Amino acid sequence: MSRPETSRTAGRVDVERVSIRLGEGAQAFDAVQALDFSIAPGEFVCILGPSGCGKSTLLGALAGHLRPSGGALRVDGQPVDGPSPARGMVFQHHTLLPWRSVLDNVAFGLKMQGVDKAERHRRAHEFLALVGLQEFAGRWPNQLSGGMQQRAEIARVLINRPRLLLMDEPFGALDAQTRARMQELLLDIWTRVRTTVVFVTHDIDEALFLADRILVMSPRPGRFIEDLRLDFPRPRRAGLLTSPGFTHLKRHCLDLLRHEEGRELPRLTPLGLPDDPPPLRIAL
């Protein structure tokens, strides 16, 4: 397969002391606090953390949808000051337009840039081939399975040659088998396009399987509690999931998350039931 034209893609990310405040007035709170990290161009980073710890909030700020209340966010040295096709986002549910064919959905970003029809269709076919959907160019989105829709979504985002691919639990709605296939496919795609990936998940197996590096977050306010570098060889295949090194790191991540979640659990208050309930009285 030819390599799609993505040579200027990989981006460097610098996040300096970023805090993001959400809510209004007395309800306002720091969703994430004092986040500090950098990502090298072309790196595959997973953000792992429990529900509500601020993963989507952080990704929203990297996409430019949310403005941090403190600190600085830069991609390739440029401050992030709004959404841009150079920072493509894939969510759990696709955003394909139901009234456009799969091909036209993938080509849509180029249409917005004013690329002529023949050229945008040529490139859309190229990106559909990259995600294994070349046979489905003429279908409607609702004629695709969930996994295929997410593949079309990835092609739709990658055609803009983003420096940064932001993925928010993109396989969270898929069944286990499709999800495993999509993880392998995503790694194959990434080795071809080499864009920087920030992938949010709360699934430890998924993070360990995909990433060069896992940033583990604590519950509210989200802070980084570990920066874990993985050196499992690539290409990664299903056998990795049962290897001793994988199991060892999985246990480590589980312990980290359990410890943090334990800090968050509310103290259970007694229900106030008497030790011995009164005997039943039956009126005859």
Ligand SMILES: Nc1ncnc2c1ncn2[C@@H]1O[C@H](COP(=O)(O)OP(=O)(O)OP(=O)(O)O)[C@@H](O)[C@H]1O
């Ligand atoms: N617009 C908003 N206004 C107020 N609070 C919000 C808003 N969006 C999210 N929150 C709260 O901010 C916190 C972080 O939310 P966020 O969606 O980033 O978490 P998450 O780690 O992505 O969780 P999940 O794994 O469930 O997707 C949560 O407590 C959430 O309830």
Ligand SMILES: [Mg+2]
């Ligand atoms: Mg989320």
